[in-house]
Amino acid sequence: MTHKINIFFDIETIPTQSTTIKEHVQSTLTPPSNYKKPEVIEAWIEENKDAAYRKAALNGGYGQIVCIAYAVNDEPVSVIYSDNWAGDEKSILIRFFDDIKTQYKPSADITPAFIGHNLENFDLRFIYQRAIVLGVKPPSFLPLNNKSYNNIHIYDTMTEWAGKRNYVSLNEICIALGIPPKNDEIDGSKVWDFVQAGKIKRVAEYCADDVEKVRAIYKRMNFITEAQ
Structure with missing residues (x-):
């Protein structure tokens, strides 16, 4: 008898630590077309360059993974991160790949289902791009470059709730279902601030x-538990 393997996971990302990429991101800013005066353009670039750099955290080519959390079926959540967050991204990715390989049993013909929120357009895409950049070959069964609506091994709670190409936050679904929502202390936009402040453990939590x-x-969503 085979047993289904569900792997629930999430990643946290920050902007690149590469000076070259950071300078590229900030030097390619394009001011509004109605800005003509050099001093006005320069002031606009200065005002917006930090925001442009922070947005690199959403780009797998220009960002970096600082934390991966996952849980298999009903087991406790495991979190992979490092106090040396600036230099240990590759080891974090390798450990995650190694960990999920242990859940794959070819002899039992089981391919894990990967479950997350916005994982098809963000988490899996980001992991795929970072794996290429870092030269870390992912497991063959990890459904990279796929979509939940045509791949039985992906379950994206955002797509399942809102439909294709629509957006809904994790908190909105939590509130709708009576699940305790996230607090306001930290969210994805604040991860970089927490990391810089030495609070990587809080990011992992x-x-x-x-x-x-x-x-x-x-x-x-799958009627495994009942509404409270």
């Missing part, structure tokens, strides 16, 4: 909590 919420949402 936040990431782990998201995995717990995704698992609770998945169970409600």
Whole structure:
């Protein structure tokens, strides 16, 4: 008898630590077309360059993974991160790949289902791009470059709830289903601030909590648990 393997996971990302890429991102800013005076353009670039750099955290080519949290079926959440966040991204990715390989049993013909929120357009895409950049070959069963609506091994809670190409936050679903929402102390936009402030452990806890919420949402969506 085979047993289904569900792997719930989430990642947290920050902007690149590469000076070259950071300078590229900030030097290619394009001011509004009605800005003509050099001093006005320069002031606009100065005002917006930090925001442009921070947005690199959403780009797998220009960003970096600092934390991966995952849980298998009903097991406790595991979190992979490093106090040396600036230099250990590759080891974080390798450990995640190694960990999920242990869940794959070819002899039992089981391919894990990967479950997350916005994972098809963000988490899996980001991991795929970072794996290429870092030269870390991912497991063959990890459904990279696929979509949940045509791949039985992906379950994206955002797509399942809102439909293709629509957006809904994790918190909105939590509130709708009566699941305790996230607090306001930290969210994805604040991760870089927390990391810089030496609070990588708090980021890891936040990431782990998201995995717990995704698992609770998945169970409600699939009528595994009942409404309270």
